[in-house]
Every structure is written in C-alpha cells, then in structure tokens.
Amino acid sequence: MMPPRPSLPKRLLDRLRYMAFRALLAGLSVLPFSPRVRAFGWLTVHVIAPLAGYRRRVRRNLSMVWPDMGGAERQALTSRTLDNFGRTVMENFCHADLGRHLQGTALEGDGLATLEKARRDKRPVLFVSAHFGNHEVPRHLLAAQGDRIGGIYRPFTNPHFDDHYRRTLASVGGTVFVQGREGTVGFARYLQGGGWGILFYDLHQPRGDVLDFMGLPARTATSAAKLALKYDAALVPWFGIRQPDGLRFRAIIEAPIPPDDPVTMTRVLHARLEARIADHPEQWMWVHRRWKSHEKALRTGVPLLRD
Known part of the structure; x- marks a missing residue:
C-alpha cells in the first residue's frame, strides 16, 4: 500500500527548504573545502540549530545523561556538538571533495x-x-x-x-x-x-x-x-x-x-x-x-x- 501523498503546502515547504539548502551550498561552494566545512559548522551552531530546535534538544539530552554538569560546561559542549554536526553534514553532502580531502x-x-x-x-x-x-x-x-x-x-x-x-x-x-x-x-x-x-x-x-x-x-x-x-x-x-x-x-x-x-x-x-x-x-x-x-x-x- 502506497503512503498517502503529502498535502500541497507540505510539498511546497519541502521544496522551499531544499532550494534554500542548495542555495546555501552554492554560496559556500566558492570557498575551498576546509573553510567551507568550518563555515557550515559555524552556521549550524549560530543559525540553523537554534532555528531547528537542535540546541534545546542537545541540552536536554546532556542534562538527562549528566545532570550534575554545570550550565556553562553544558552550553560549551552543546556548541561543540553542533559544530561537529554541521561539519559532518557539509562533508557528506560534498562527498567528492571529502574523498579527495581524505587522501593519505x-x-x-x-x-x-x-x-x-x-x-x-x-x-x-x-x-x-x-x-x-x-x-x-x-x-x-x-x-x-x-x-x-x-x-x-x-x-x-x-x-x-x-x-x-x-x-x-x-x-x-x-x-x-x-x-x-x-x-x-x-x-x-x-x-x-x-x-x-x-x-x-x-x-x-x-x-x-x-x-x-x-x-x-x-x-x-x-x-x-x-x-x-x-x-x-x-x-x-x-x-x-x-x-x-x-x-x-x-x-x-x-x-x-x-x-x-x-x-x-x-x-x-x-x-x-x-x-x-x-x-x-x-x-x-x-x-x-x-x-x-x-x-x-x-x-x-x-x-x-x-x-
């Protein structure tokens, strides 16, 4: 049985989000691979993650696992986590560049x-x-x-x-x-x-x-x-x-x-x-x-x- 087709607003929103992401990739593609990866890590920490609710989710998970962790330490670890997340996304969507980067x-x-x-x-x-x-x-x-x-x-x-x-x-x-x-x-x-x-x-x-x-x-x-x-x-x-x-x-x-x-x-x-x-x-x-x-x-x- 085929799943129901998403509504027209959902399809339009999906397309707009993907187009925005592709536009961001195109804009960052002018940078060499390493600065591009660093830039997307920064954008994830400061723009994408707060908008998507990822920062709040990371803090919640950390507070469950390590309830005694101090607030400043939790904030810093959250930012480092999101930076790695963003870098990984950019690396894996630019797979050919990643392959060349890994040579050696x-x-x-x-x-x-x-x-x-x-x-x-x-x-x-x-x-x-x-x-x-x-x-x-x-x-x-x-x-x-x-x-x-x-x-x-x-x-x-x-x-x-x-x-x-x-x-x-x-x-x-x-x-x-x-x-x-x-x-x-x-x-x-x-x-x-x-x-x-x-x-x-x-x-x-x-x-x-x-x-x-x-x-x-x-x-x-x-x-x-x-x-x-x-x-x-x-x-x-x-x-x-x-x-x-x-x-x-x-x-x-x-x-x-x-x-x-x-x-x-x-x-x-x-x-x-x-x-x-x-x-x-x-x-x-x-x-x-x-x-x-x-x-x-x-x-x-x-x-x-x-x-």
Whole structure:
C-alpha cells in the first residue's frame, strides 16, 4: 500500500527548504573545502540549530545523561556538538571533495586483520557504527581501496533531501537499501551472498529491546547482531574520529564483536561507543532523541523496564 501523498503546502515547504539548502551550498561552494566545512559548522551552531530546535534538544539530552554538569560546561559542549554536526553534514553532502580531502588518511585498528581474512575467505562483513565524528570516513577509505559497502538508511521526511542523500551514499560505493521490509530483505540477501554492509545502532528503535545506554534505558535495535549470527558475518565496529584541527580524521576499524546472543553483543557495541563518547563527548550527535521512550516514561510515570 502506497503512503498517502503529502498535502500541497507540505510539498511546497519541502521544496522551499531544499532550494534554500542548495542555495546555501552554492554560496559556500566558492570557498575551498576546509573553510567551507568550518563555515557550515559555524552556521549550524549560530543559525540553523537554534532555528531547528537542535540546541534545546542537545541540552536536554546532556542534562538527562549528566545532570550534575554545570550550565556553562553544558552550553560549551552543546556548541561543540553542533559544530561537529554541521561539519559532518557539509562533508557528506560534498562527498567528492571529502574523498579527495581524505587522501593519505590510513585505516587503522585491530579489525584490519579480520577484514583481510574476510577478503580471502569471501566471508560477509557487517560493519556497525554510530553517528559519531564523521561516520562516513571509513566507508570512503574502504571504497578507495576497492571495497564495496552496502547499507540500509533511514529516508529523510523531505523527499528532495532524501533523493540527494541517497545518490550521495550510492556514489561513495555500495548498494543502498531503504529502511523497511523490502530493504531489509534485500540487505539480508546481500550479506548472504558474501557482501560487506553497514548498519547503525545508536538511533531510537520504537520496538527495540530496552538496553542501557549512557546509564539510561533506551529502545535499541539488535538486528545487526542477529544478521551477523544468521549469515556468519564478522561484526566489526568502525569510527571516523575528528581530530583537534576539526578537519582531519582517524579511521578506526575495531576488533570484531565476539559471537554471543544478540542482546549481549549489542551491549558490547554500546560499551564500545560509550568509551568513544567518554574520550570525545562532542563528537556524538546528541541531536537525536535517543531516549525517546525514557522521556515518555518520565512524563507518564510508567517505568520503562530494562531487558
């Protein structure tokens, strides 16, 4: 069954927002890549995030996770988070420039030996990552050495942004599967055939298991672990960690998650991400409503029971 067509005002508003964004990209395109990235980070902090409500959302998330954090520290961390968010958006929409910028960046980490063995054995690899630093950096570097990384992505509600970003993902290398039943089946077949793919595990999943994340209960998808177990795929976390200059990256391929039951494996993934956030708290995208069910539980007084 096809979803209902949006109303005419909604379609017009979506188009106007996309046209405004494209006009902004065109205006910034006169700048070299690095100043362009810095400029969009600044615009996100001072203009886009306040208008979109992102600053308020980041502060709310930080106050839930670290209630004892001082107001000035929370404000500063919010600004640094939004700067990373804006830089990442610009980098990923200007994917060709990002690819050239990353030339000379090396993949590193304990998981590289796992990838080499998987290539020899033609074994599927399921990468798992979070919206941390720039999560697309390792994909660029793997694509540059000939690896194809497919993935499922969550469509934008604005179809113009969605079409643009889907083409961006496909151009980096790998088949793009849209979130939903058909996309999930296609992605599963892709892994079954020995493909390499990527899933993200740090977004709110309405029907997910309730697992601790950053000390709070969060509904979490365990599908990555389930798929890895079903298709004997190595479950390998990656991270693109932004460096202090705000422009360079370390691309880390971590050691694979040992096979276990899906909930235990996902808890290990949470622990890996929590360790990265402890080192670089501004690099996780606190703009997401990760604890949406927990917030509802606080409002209603009905506790969210952990699995």
